[in-house]
Amino acid sequence: HVSNLQLFKSISVAENQPVLVMPSIPQQIVQVKVVPCDDTASCPDGSTCCKTKEGKWACCPLPEAVCCADGSHCCPQNYKCNEQATSCVKGEVEIPWYTKLPALTSDQSDLSAVQCDGGTQCPEHTTCCKLATGEWGCCPDLEFAILY
Structure with missing residues (x-):
């Protein structure tokens, strides 16, 4: 909102030109x-x-997820992993399964983490993405995946 920025107009002494000065916004x-x-x-x-x-x-990238036996994928809570169909099943509902991402280790710097809204973060080489639940999840960074 522009009125909250409290913009000030001042005069540059050296060039006698108007200069727009804006106070810094604390991080x-x-x-x-x-x-x-x-x-x-x-x-x-x-x-x-x-x-x-x-x-x-x-x-x-899901809360309270089911970890699949293949060691690389997972499914939402209350779903079952179907390794043959590479999917998650709950009754008659079948959805694609999710790929797990590397965990952050204590020797990794938090500076490399990707910051999402709401104070959450994702590991390096991933991106923040909205899940079907509306919550933030971590998805593979396609640009990084293509490069490597």
């Missing part, structure tokens, strides 16, 4: 929420910690 501190997997790894708020086949932590 807000974002309280990052995470889901701890253990003492060494965590996932963004609203996600679920799952183990990979290699035994490492990964993040499913």
Whole structure:
């Protein structure tokens, strides 16, 4: 809202030209929420910690998700993983399953995390995306995936 910015007009002494001066807006501190997997790894708020086949932590971009046995995918709460169809099933409803993303480890810098709205974050090389629930989730960064 422009009226809240309190713009001031001043005169430049050197050139006698009008200059628009705007006070700096203080940076807000974002309280990052995470889901701890253990003492060494965590996932963004609203996600679920799952183990990979290699035994490492990964993040499913859904709260209280079901971790699939293949070690790479997950399904929303109350769905079952269908490895043969690579999907999630709940009764007659069948949806594509979700790909898990690497968890944040304690030796990684939070500076590399992608900040989403609402004080949540996603791991590096991912992007914030709205889930069907309206909550934020972490999706693979397609630009990064294409480069590598």
